[in-house]
Amino acid sequence: MIALDVSLQREDFSLSLIASIPSTGITAVFGRSGAGKTSLINAISGLVTPDSGSIRIGSKVLFDSSAGVNLRPEQRRIGYVFQDARLFPHMSVAKNLNYGSKVSNSDKFNEVVSLLDIGGLLSRYPNDLSGGEKQRVAIGRALLSDPEILIMDEPTASLDKPRRQELISYLLRLAQTLHVPVIYVSHSLDEILQLADHMLLLEKGEVIANGSLHDVWGSLPMRPWLAAKEQSALVTAMVVGSHPVYAMTQLDLEGQPLWVTKVDENAGASVRLRIFANDISIAKTRSNDTSIRNVIPSVIQSIESATSLSSESGYCQLVLRVGNETLLANITQWALDELGLLEGQEVYAQLKGVSIARGDLAHDHRNN
């Protein structure tokens, strides 16, 4: 566990939080501009000193105001990747990678270079690299300092969309292979959906939600972040197999078959699905003459009126239970009244669209 108890007073801002985050997987730190994300990670890495509190990684104390402990940044064994790569322009990529390297073993160097696919860049200089390549080198440099954790402050911020997606694929590969815990600051929920296992939501210097991505995504504090048309449930399903004729993959969602566009994962792999509330319609009986492939029996757990949502009036949201998973469905108040839907009722959720947020999540289970 990474245990945080941080108080930091600035002229117009105070950071005041107590939170634990896991020392495995990727933890996203999210919140609006000025919420205190950078202040928090700077306190963890030792770039700013809190007024009081303590910061621990496992049993290692990085900071404890009452015990007078305040390790210098270089004593904390934290790899830091900034928005801009901050490479040394006069050094080759190989020299940048070796700068501050605590890894004498060349196997580790080769592994990091190969995972980040930067072997062909070793003799080049930063000015000759693309933004994405620079960031990969910066990540490699941070990893070769043999950190106990890696902190990334919006590493994709300066990249265009295709390069961003490319970097995310590399980050997933790293997380699945190296098992270095990552604290990842991002403004992009799409990025967080693909990468994160856990999420810490900050507002005005305080933690308003902290837990698994699955739980935080479905929590009330997340609501204002998702406009009605973006509201969605995150669920985990398991790959069963491919359709013999059509380019579709069958998943298992809490014992229910679910068909999605073909995914490149083996049977038994876990995938994270995002299902938008606007993509679910409700039927009281199962229809056999519909184009919709995915019809999931579920129970209405609760019905929230439009007034309690940041959604358009005239709509309400059903929270549906499917085994241990939850789906959300936006329907009109009119449909709710006409169908006479009630909490506790069994209905059929008809899923028009299902998107894969992230492929094989198997490493989550190994780590946690």
Ligand SMILES: Nc1ncnc2c1ncn2[C@@H]1O[C@H](COP(=O)(O)OP(=O)(O)OP(=O)(O)O)[C@@H](O)[C@H]1O
């Ligand atoms: N050195 C400083 N002196 C005074 N105030 C500061 C200092 N650094 C940050 N702040 C203030 O602290 C608050 C939190 O800033 P911080 O950079 O931690 O937010 P953030 O969530 O990372 O924002 P962004 O998403 O815009 O990067 C802001 O109001 C900022 O103006």
